[in-house]
Structures are given as structure tokens and as C-alpha cells.
Amino acid sequence: MNMPARVKLVEVGPRDGLQNEKLPVPAAIKVELVHRLQEAGLKEIEVTSFVSPKWVPQMADAAAVMAGITRRPDVRYSVLTPNLKGFEAALAAQPDEIVVFGAASELFSQRNINCSIAESIERFRPVVAAARAHGIHVRGAISCAVGCPYEGEVAPERVELVARLMKGIGVQHMGVADTIGVATPLKVQRAMEAALKHYDINDVSGHFHDTYGQALANTLIFLQMGIWQFDTSIAGLGGCPYAKGATGNVATEDVVYLLHGMGIATGIDLERLLDAGKFISDFLERKPNSRAATALLNKRAG
Ligand code: HMG
Ligand code: MG
Secondary structure, three states, X not given: OOOOOEOEEEEOHHHHHOOOOOOOOOHHHHHHHHHHHHXXXXXXXXXXXXXXXXXXXXXXXXXXXXXXXXXXXXXXXXXXXXXXXXXXXXXXXOOOXXXXXXXXXXXXXXXXXXXXXXXXXXXXXXXXXXXXXXOOEEEEEEEOOOEEOOOXXXXXXXXXXXXXXXXXXXXXXXXXXXXXXXXXXXXXXXXXXXXOOOOOHHHEEEEEEOOOOOHHHHHHHHHHHOOOXXXXXXXXXXXXXOOOOOOOEOEHHHHHHHHHHOOOEOOOOHHHHHHHHHHHHHHHOOOOOOHHHHHHHHHHHO
């Protein structure tokens, strides 16, 4: 097994975690969450999305959130940009990385970004070129890499196609995403193997939603493949407004507990992470959606 000694977590809570919340979360709360996450040792934070506010009202404050953050030089801040309009707005906010998000399923592409897979690549092409010309790193995401809420099972060949197209336009990193949390380990392994035909093992990551409780098992099989980068969300927040039935991302607390228990370094202080999770959960008036956080907070309470 080529299990990594160290893992990098990309905290997507402020973006994927909050994008689906019905009640508006004030920019100041989002900024405070980012601050608490970086205090807990997270070095990569996906802050927000420069998308249409008609499509995702919760992300309408993207510029204000980016402007409100007290940046740390050792932390990288990323934002989602679906098109040139989003990229131009993002540019003013000086992200370290942008994310273009496509899908392995045609219907999901239509529902999420209102265009076909082929059209999405043509939209991303100038975004990627502009970002790279500005020295901004470009990450890609392939949604519905195993299953789609509208098309059902998705074949690995679909993932391979999108990975090839994204590589062809200069996307530097590829996230394989189980948008609706239906994947199980062997299926997600096959999806990742398809992406690895075009991307180096050091340029891929896993993005798991935990709808069916499989996210930690899926994380483990990726670790066994030697993958060392994962997206996770504080307190298990998350869901895509265009992926009906999907629940939150795998909780950062659960993944950190898993990794530390296996002797894999993350640089994250689990106690401070718990505080960050409690902060946002208290604001949302619910308990953290994380087994590890629940157990550790109960232990704290004595
Ligand atoms: P569209 O309606 O086809 O866009 O939306 P359009 O180019 O025809 O423009 C229509 C209107 O939107 C115009 O305004 C544009 O100016 C405006 P109007 O003239 O009507 O007043 N507009 C924008 N405004 C702000 N920012 C922009 C922007 N672009 C156009 N960037 C579009 C196409 C892509 C914009 C839309 O479908 C959209 O915003 N989709 C975003 C959906 C989204 O954010 N989904 C969640 C994130 S993906 C996810 O969660 C999955 C992930 O976690 C991985 C996984 O789990 O799978 C990443
Ligand atoms: Mg997601």
C-alpha cells in the first residue's frame, strides 16, 4: 500500500457547506468561519462562488466575504468560477486558485450550469487561459463521477472523457466528486482510475458527500491508492442545490479523526476544528453532522 504520510485537506465548508442553506448567512459569519478554520490549521479554504445570485442566492456576497478575510500568507483561498463573468468578478478578490466545475453526466451539467458538457468546456477554456495568465492555479471538479440524480449510474468512461477535455484546456488539478454520495469504494476507485489516465496522482483529489454513509470508506480506498488530497466540510455541512436528495460533504472532523488515528499528518488541531464546527453549527441552530465531533463534544461536556 502506498498510504501517504501526510494529507492535505481542502476545507469547502464556507462554499459547498453553506451554498444550500435556505436562510441567509451573513458575510460576517462566513468570514469568522474562515478565520476559525485557518486558526485550526487548514491551509486551503474554498471560500465562495462567483456564480449567478439568481441560481445560488447564498453566494451573492462572494466579493464581500473575500474582502472581509484577514489573509494568512500560508493559506490558499479558492473560489468557484463557472464562466468569464464569474472569473472577472473573482479576479478583483485575488483568489489563489479558481475552480471550474463540470460534470460526468449531461443532465446534471444542464441542471447545474445550464449547458452541455461540451459547451461547459468551451466556457471554461477562456477562464482557464485568463487564470493561468494571471498566475492563478486552476482546479477542476467532475461532479456525478459515479452517480447522477437524473441519469443514475455514471460509467468511468464519462469521467475519463471529462478529465481528458479538462486537461486539454489546461486545468491543472482534478477533483473527482461524488455529488450525491452514492459511491462505494470499488466504484469510486474506478472513477478515479479513469481520471488518473490524464492526471498525475499528485494532481487529483477526492470530494465525497456522505448521503449513504460511505464517505470514510471511499476516503480510505483513495488513501490506499496513494491519493493525499481531499475536500471536506466543517460539521458535515453541504449539498448542491441542483442535486436533489444529496446531503452534506464528509465532515472535516471525521476525516481528521480517521487520518490522525492512522498516524497520517494533517497539520490540523482537532480541538480548534471542533470549536469552528461548533461556531457554525450554533449559528445554524443545529448539531454538527459529524460522528467524531459529536463524540468529542460529548466527552468535553463530561
Ligand atoms: P445562465 O443563466 O445560463 O447564464 O447561467 P447567462 O450567461 O445566460 O446569464 C444570465 C444572467 O446571469 C445574466 O444576468 C448574467 O449577467 C448573469 P441578467 O442579464 O439576466 O441580469 N450571470 C452571472 N451573474 C453573476 N456571476 C456569474 C454570472 N454568469 C451569468 N458568474 C451560470 C449560467 C453558470 C451562471 C449559472 O447556471 C450558475 O450560476 N450556476 C451555478 C450553479 C452552482 O453554483 N452550483 C453549485 C456549485 S457546484 C457543486 O456544488 C458541486 C461541487 O461541490 C462538486 C460536487 O460535489 O459534485 C463543486
Ligand atoms: Mg460538492
